Amino acid sequence: MQHVAVVGGGIVGLAVAHELAAERGVSVTVLEKETGWAAHQTGHNSGVVHAGLYYKPGSHKAWMAVAGSRSMVRFARDNGVPVEVCGKLVVATEPEELPRLQVLAERAEANGVPAKRIDAAEAREYEPEVNCLAALRVETTGIVDYGAVCRALVRRLGDLGAELRAGTEVLGIRGRDGRVELATPDGVVRADALVNCAGLQSDRVARLAGLNPAARIVPFRGEYYELRPERRHLVRGLIYPVPDPSLPFLGVHLTRMIDGSVHAGPNAVLALRREGYRWRDVSARDLVEVARFPGSWRLARKYARTGVDEVLRSFSKQRFANSLARLVPAVRRDDLVRAEAGVRAQAMLPDGSLVDDFLFEMAPRQVHVLNAPSPAATASLEIARHVADRVVDQL
Structure with a gap:
């Protein structure tokens, strides 16, 4: 064998x-x-069990996510793992986001992802506290304990x-x-x-x-909060912003977890260690590798303003709450409790592209x-x- x-x-x-x-x-x-x-x-x-909404048609991500959303739900059910296909809303909160929402709807169709565009009143039938001008309802998104x-x-x-x-x-x-x-x-x-x-x-x-x-792997820490138990009712399922195609990450969103808690985030900052879940987790070896890699500096120059905003939000719960309030205005600073962070292994090329x-x-x-x-x-x-x-x- x-x-x-x-x-x-x-x-x-x-x-x-x-x-x-x-x-x-x-x-x-x-x-x-x-x-x-x-x-x-x-x-x-x-x-989150992703439906395959965001990814370039024909890419590995697109076809594997669409197929994977089905196979993961099936595996979980076959093996007694709690899973729920709850759907999600992608919401446009500003007029300039409406064309991007339409592009996302077209990408969903190209990838074979069931999604429909709905107005603000229809969105509030799913999420009564949501703020939006229009939204995309994606039925096949789910949640599971990985x-x-x-x-x-x-x-x-x-x-x-x-x-x-x-x-x-x-x-x-x-x-x-x-x-x-x-x-x-x-x-x-x-x-x-x-x-x-x-x-x-x-x-x-x-x-x-x-x-x-x-x-080269460059680690980005995703920082999360969660809603206090008495404020979890503000979010029934998953609420995402319309992604900005000029930025590498989706932006902060609200996610009901399989245990009923509601996570908010992630904020995205460079991790100071490959497995660094806190600011005080520092590795000299990892930092030297990042500093010596030309792609790191090119990425930093390209997203300097965004990077500064992410760092400021990392240290300011109020800024974090303000970002969430764009989606759900009832979310306040005092509703948030710090949750565990994650670190994303992001492959980067020498020209700074992800x-x-x-x-x-x-x-x-x-x-x-x-x-x-x-x-x-x-x-x-x-x-x-x-x-x-x-x-x-x-x-």
Whole structure:
């Protein structure tokens, strides 16, 4: 039986391992440097099952998100993971946003996402407290606990006989005698192929394997608040702004979680460590890497004003509340309680452009997932099928 080593125990790595073991008859070892699963991006995820609304038609993101929204809901229901297809509103609050809302509606149609444009009165039937001139209602957006999805994947992998090695960091990678060898603190793991799903460390793992990927991971911290329990009634489901196409992120929004809490955010700032969830989490090595990478400075120049606004909002709850009040005017500063932040592994090119789509790089007997930002959790089972096809071709 062929043996594949998967580096990374987040939802993408676990989904790839499960696809290989359950559907391709491959023996699998999963190596995760943390002592638990889904410790980083997956474990700090907002829990949204994205419909595939925003993404360029024909891109990996578009077709994988649309297919993934179905397969993720199906997997959750089949495995006893709470999931709800609640739909969401994308709202235009200013006249200049109305043409962008129409463009979004056209993109939804191109991607096969059920969505309809509605007026302000219709929007308030879904969300009585919302402020808007018009909105897009997207019925297939859902919410789920991705940590629970990972626990289900781990259970199934255990039943399939996979070797699950948490607390095992990969220190070196080399090809030898037609196989791949991975050095760990506990010895060498030998496999017929390697899949790198290391997220925030994916470019470093690729370099360990001898690749020189053009894209570099630059970490952005997404900062969240949540509404106090007595104010959760202000939001029934999910309320998003119309995204500004000139900016790289969607903007702050309001999301009802599967446990009934309502999260608000994210604010987006450069993280001072690849796994830095607070301002005081600083890594000299990570900062030097960012400072030496020319793309960082080019991105900073391009979005200087936006970056300053994000930093100011990071330190000002009032600014954060004001951003949310554009969507739901009843939200006040005192309604907000600081919640856990997340860190997004964003692949960046030397010219300062952000890699917009999922990015895969191949080498002999190796598949490297070098960019898997949102909607990677939604699309994880589809990413897994795509990667497994490439692995089987390698074998």
